[in-house]
Amino acid sequence: MGIERLRAGWFGWMAVAALGLFAPTVSFAADAASDFTLRDIDGKSVTLSELEGRVVVMSFWATWCGPCKEEMPHLQKMYAEHEADGLTVLSISIDDARSASRVKPFIKKNGYSFPVLLDRDSTVISAYNPAKTLPYTVLVNRSGEVFKKHSGYNPGDEVELLEEVKKLLAEGAAAPAPAPAEEG
Amino acid sequence: MTAGLGGSLVLLSLFALSALAAEPAEGSSADAEAWSVSLTDDLEIRYWIKPERLFDPADVPVFNYVEQVNRFNAVVSRGRWSFDAQWDEVALFANRYYLDDTLYLERALVLDAVPNPIPDRFDAYTNLEKVRAKYEVDAGSIAVGDSYVAFGRGIALNLNRNVDIDIDTSVQGVKTVLRPGAWDITAVAGQLNRQQVFQDNPNTEIDGDYRHAVAGVRAERFGLGPADIGAHGVVYDFVEDIGLGPGFEELGTGPDVYVGGLTAALYGIGGIDWYLEGDVFGFGEDQAALSVADPEDPGYAAYASASFYPGKLVFLVEGKRYFQTDRVNAELTPELYEVAIAPTLEYERAITEDSAAALNSNDQWGTRIQMDWAAKPGELTPYVAVGLVRDEELGGLHFNDAPETIVHPMVGVEWLAGEASAIINAGHRVDERDGNDAGADQQTHADAAIHFPVAVLHGQINIGAEHYQWGINPLQQQDYTEIETGWTLLYHSTVGVTWYTDYTTNPLVTSVGNLSDELYGALELQVKPTSSLTMKLFGGAYKAGIRCSGGQCRTLPGFEGARFSLTGSF
Numbered sequence: 214m215g216i217e218r219l220r221a222g223w224f225g226w227m228a229v230a231a232l233g234l235f236a237p238t239v240s241f242a243a244d245a246a247s248d249f250t251l252r253d254i255d256g257k258s259v260t261l262s263e264l265e266g267r268v269v270v271m272s273f274w275a276t277w278c279g280p281c282k283e284e285m286p287h288l289q290k291m292y293a294e295h296e297a298d299g300l301t302v303l304s305i306s307i308d309d310a311r312s313a314s315r316v317k318p319f320i321k322k323n324g325y326s327f328p329v330l331l332d333r334d335s336t337v338i339s340a341y342n343p344a345k346t347l348p349y350t351v352l353v354n355r356s357g358e359v360f361k362k363h364s365g366y367n368p369g370d371e372v373e374l375l376e377e378v379k380k381l382l383a384e385g386a387a388a389p390a391p392a393p394a395e396e397g
Numbered sequence: 398m399t400a401g402l403g404g405s406l407v408l409l410s411l412f413a414l415s416a417l418a419a420e421p422a423e424g425s426s427a428d429a430e431a432w433s434v435s436l437t438d439d440l441e442i443r444y445w446i447k448p449e450r451l452f453d454p455a456d457v458p459v460f461n462y463v464e465q466v467n468r469f470n471a472v473v474s475r476g477r478w479s480f481d482a483q484w485d486e487v488a489l490f491a492n493r494y495y496l497d498d499t500l501y502l503e504r505a506l507v508l509d510a511v512p513n514p515i516p517d518r519f520d521a522y523t524n525l526e527k528v529r530a531k532y533e534v535d536a537g538s539i540a541v542g543d544s545y546v547a548f549g550r551g552i553a554l555n556l557n558r559n560v561d562i563d564i565d566t567s568v569q570g571v572k573t574v575l576r577p578g579a580w581d582i583t584a585v586a587g588q589l590n591r592q593q594v595f596q597d598n599p600n601t602e603i604d605g606d607y608r609h610a611v612a613g614v615r616a617e618r619f620g621l622g623p624a625d626i627g628a629h630g631v632v633y634d635f636v637e638d639i640g641l642g643p644g645f646e647e648l649g650t651g652p653d654v655y656v657g658g659l660t661a662a663l664y665g666i667g668g669i670d671w672y673l674e675g676d677v678f679g680f681g682e683d684q685a686a687l688s689v690a691d692p693e694d695p696g697y698a699a700y701a702s703a704s705f706y707p708g709k710l711v712f713l714v715e716g717k718r719y720f721q722t723d724r725v726n727a728e729l730t731p732e733l734y735e736v737a738i739a740p741t742l743e744y745e746r747a748i749t750e751d752s753a754a755a756l757n758s759n760d761q762w763g764t765r766i767q768m769d770w771a772a773k774p775g776e777l778t779p780y781v782a783v784g785l786v787r788d789e790e791l792g793g794l795h796f797n798d799a800p801e802t803i804v805h806p807m808v809g810v811e812w813l814a815g816e817a818s819a820i821i822n823a824g825h826r827v828d829e830r831d832g833n834d835a836g837a838d839q840q841t842h843a844d845a846a847i848h849f850p851v852a853v854l855h856g857q858i859n860i861g862a863e864h865y866q867w868g869i870n871p872l873q874q875q876d877y878t879e880i881e882t883g884w885t886l887l888y889h890s891t892v893g894v895t896w897y898t899d900y901t902t903n904p905l906v907t908s909v910g911n912l913s914d915e916l917y918g919a920l921e922l923q924v925k926p927t928s929s930l931t932m933k934l935f936g937g938a939y940k941a942g943i944r945c946s947g948g949q950c951r952t953l954p955g956f957e958g959a960r961f962s963l964t965g966s967f
Contacts, residue, residue, distance in 0.1 A: 244433035247474050248533055250576065255664055256625040258576070260535060277745070279820050279846045286775045286813055309559075310551035311740045314672055314702035314715060318767075321704070322711040324774035334547040335557040343437050343470035343483065344964055345560045359435075362966055363928040367890040368816040368848070368855055 246271075246353045249337045251305065251330040254317040259330055262357065264301050268381045269353040270374070271303045273338050276315050280366040281348040285325060287371035291378060292327045298382045299355070302327040307338050307347070350374065354381045437470040437966040441596060446958040448909060451496075460503050461958075463490040466596055481529040481542075485594035487603075488521035504601045510639060511593075511605040522603055524593050527567060537575040537582075544572035546585045548615045548629040552676045552698045552722065552739040553656040556589070562953070565592040566734045568611055579619045586612040588644040591734055598953060605639035607732060610648070617660075627660040633736065635728040653681045654725045656737070658698075669705040674698075678722055696721030696759075700740055711769040715742050718762040726757070742784055744807060746861060747826060747842045753943060755803060755828075760789035763803075779810040799830040816855065821845045829868075836868035857885035857895075865903070877903040879942070893923040899940040908955025911938035917955070929967060935960040 246269075250260040261269070272288055274281035285304070292302040304325070306316045310333040320329050332338055335345070342349045342364070350363040352374070360381060363370065443464045450456040469484045492503050507513050507522045515521045529542030545567055547555045558565050570587015588608035594600055615629035632652040636643035658676035663669075678696030702715045719739055726735040741756045742765040748756065755761065763786035771778050784805040791797055807824035823843035830837070842863035849856050862880045878900070885895040899910070899917040910917040919937025926932075941955035 244435060245431060245474065247433070247435075247472060247479055248477075250533075250535070250538075252581075252619070256619045256662060258619070262535075282811060282820065283813055283818050283848065289775060309557050309738070310547035310549065310555050311738050313550065314704070314740070315713065317670060318704045318706075318711045318713045318769065321706050322769045322771045322774065322778050324771065333551075333557075334545040334555075335559075336545050339545065339558050340472055340479070340481065341435075342966070343468075343558075344439055344966075345558060346964070361928060364931060364964070364966075365890065365925075367887055368850070369889050 244359050246351070246357055246359050247340050249340070251332055251337060254306075254320065254329045254331065259303070259328060261303075261353075264303075264353075265357045266355055266385075267299045267301045268355055268378060269301045269303060270378065271305060271341070271351040271353065273305050273307055273332075273342065273347060273349040273351075275306060275308050275347055276312065276319050277308075278347045283368075284348050284350075284366040284371065285323065287374075289323075289325050289327060291371070291375055295378065295382060300378060300382060304329045305332050305337060306330065307332050307335060307345070309333060309335070352377060352381070355385050431475070433472075433474045435472040435966065438964070439468040439596065440963045441466045441960065442962075443956075443960045444958040445599065445956070459494050462492045462503060464488075464600060465490070466594060466600065468594070468596055477533055479531045479533070481527065481531070482525065483527035484523070485526045485592070486521065486523040487594045487600045488519065489600075490520070492520050506600060507603045508605065511603055522594070522600075526565075526592055526594065527590070536577065537573065539574075540572045541570075543567035543569050543590055544585065544587075546572060546583065546613070548583075548613060548631065549627065549658055549660045549674045549676075550672070550700050550740055551737060552674060552700060552719075553629055553658045553737055554611070554613050554631045555738045556736060560596070563592075563595045563598050564734045566590065566736070569608070579621075581617045581619065582615070584614045588641070589736065591732060607636055607639055608641055608644040609636055609728070609736075610634040610644045611736065623664045623666060625662040629656075629658050629660075631656045631737075633725065651681050653728070655679045656725070668707075669703050672700075672702045674700045676722070678725065680721075680724060694721055696724060698722045698739060709771045709774075711771065713767045713769075714764070715740065715766075716762075716764045717742060719758070719760075721759050723757045723759050742786070744784075744805070744822070744824060746822070746844055747805075747824060747840065747863065749840065749863075749865060749943060751838060751865075752803075752826065752828065752840070755786060755788045755801070758788045758790040762787050776814060777810070777812050780808070782807045782809075797830070799832055801828055801830045803828045816848070816850045818848045819845065820847075838868045839866045840864070851886065853888070855887040855889075857883070857887065859883040859885075875902075875904055877901065879903055879940075881940075890928075891925055893925075895921045895923070897921065897937065897939060899938075901940050901942070903942070906941050906955070908938075908941040908957075910940070911957050917957075930965040931963070933960075933962045935962075 246261060248260065248262045250258055253259055270288065272284065274285070288302050288304065292300060304327050306329060308316055313331055313333055316329065316331065338345055338349070341351055346364045348366050351359060352361040354360045361377060445462050445464060447458065447460040449460045451459055465488045467486045471482050473480045487506065489506050494501055494503065506520055513522050515523055527543040529540055529544060531538055531540040545557045547557060556566050556568060567590045568585050568587040569590040570585065572585040575582040588610055590608065591606050593603050593606060611631065611633050613629060613631035615627060617625060617627035619625045633654040634650065635653045656676055656678050658674060660674045663671040676698040697720050699718045702713065704711070704713045717740060722739060725737050729735060742763050743756060763784065765782060765784040767780055767782035769778050769780040786803040787800070788797065788803065789800045803826065805824055805826040807822060809822035810819070812819045826840040828838035840863055844861035847858045860882045864878045866876045867874055880900040882898045883895050885893055887893040897919040900915055902915055912918045917938040917940050919935060919939055921933055921935040924932045936959045938957035939955060941953060943952050
């Protein structure tokens, strides 16, 4: 029937694909963590830059995210054991405005004590993780620089995270900054 | 009115910018003058196997094609400034054929009216989808370009990045947040900017962006005793043509929709955490034509939640009453997104083509009560819940012919024990229409995510199943069953293999299985060489169907073929 397939444009757009493939292999020096201010589940304001001097684990999650729920007990344990050493866990819920009422009951039933912030319009996660995969963890050192980003959670990830947290806590451990004062 | 409010907000924003810029910038890490760069790239290459043939089933599969999508995000910051950009690109390959020396294009990627810097012969499209400059200090921030914004519980305005179902609509304009003392004041004005390139869905006939105009302001006072209170107002002007121009042409005309609302969050009053919101909606003449009730009827919405924690029990009680509120989204229906999304109180995994209508009803009330028991806090928490919804809307954009009452009890448990875990939910939804003694629509559903160690590996089983049994109605369909499973073996977080199966007898599902008409199978290999780099290779098929996330639902097409994806941030 005279059908002839025409494969047009492959070479040009494979260049774009190659960019996508190889660009992620490029590494950069540590970057300053992008600052933000969010309200927590009790309406209190928390600003990331006020935590400078502390090691910060930012964990993005949502009430509908199963792997997030699996990770949270490990974050709670880590927070309980190392808060006094200068660790802050910022648990950032990306439940949208519509389902924000479900966040605090979830935290209460599990007895978590770390600060839980509400990113109701996805502004903060869009800056840190545009792909919005969950859970998403950002580890920030005492200088306010992003030390590591990690996407997803599988058993064993918490062991690696704890080792890295301990390493960062050991850096400048002589004078851990106090947790920021809460404000209305 | 829109023009007046929008103009005022722009002036307010400029004033705020000058005020923020004048603030001393001392004693903060944000003062550092080092450049910071964060880049994310998400590449997808999909080989689509299409069932269509030119003349008869024995023909070569000429309509198979390859689609390549790339999304590149960059965030560059220096001191208090940050600059974001998102560049999207899509290209089709093997999307044309010659028949008797005539070149045929199998499917159009972009419609002619859409600006595209890439010549037609490349069958590709690119778009600087999002761009934003933001200046942030302790006292607030101002952003010019694409921003996301939500007021209250999202009833009046709720625009966020909902990539789970390929919805990403921002406000392209100015957004200002001021934080004087215990106040948060948010003002936004601009045009809506819907993403043009889909990452998980097929890109065909990209038709451009209808840049509807929106302006809104919200003021919140925190720490007023045990209360946070807020007030907001939003106006919308919808346009009928694509491009930047039509939105500006609407300036000076009356708004299509205007919304005002009040909120209060009360902490520990009577041992209960309360949230209360009320909104009123007004509609311009253009919107009146979309009304299913009296065109002059204003809309209103009330939402309340109360949570309390006696002993090891946690209660969450929610209530809603919405009347003529979803009309705000009526103009946007063909564009597959919504600008305002009220709490549905529904369990999203159980939403079907039929029940989605109840969520978008213009005349509904409902309540939901959930009780969790923290048997072992953080480890074992079973729950029971029941939802009750009354949907009164008939006709118009809603296809009910009689009011209906929906009852939806559920039970579930979360068990998290180190390397093993189980999250299980199950429920039965009954949808009973008034005056109908021939039976109700009934849906029985269950889902489970079970994780467990397997020697040095880790196993994951994800299962969801539902059986839908129809009552009698004019749109009678056949009863159906759907089952989705995923069986995964992981080696640490580095390598994972998943076998997926879908089964459906739902007549509304348009796709056809690759193992049989009703059965779909697929294998996926995931490799994660570093914590910020993920590669996936998928081969097989999955079914079409409705999927809901963040209160929005989309009917997604099925897929058969192969897919490679790479996501990296650095």
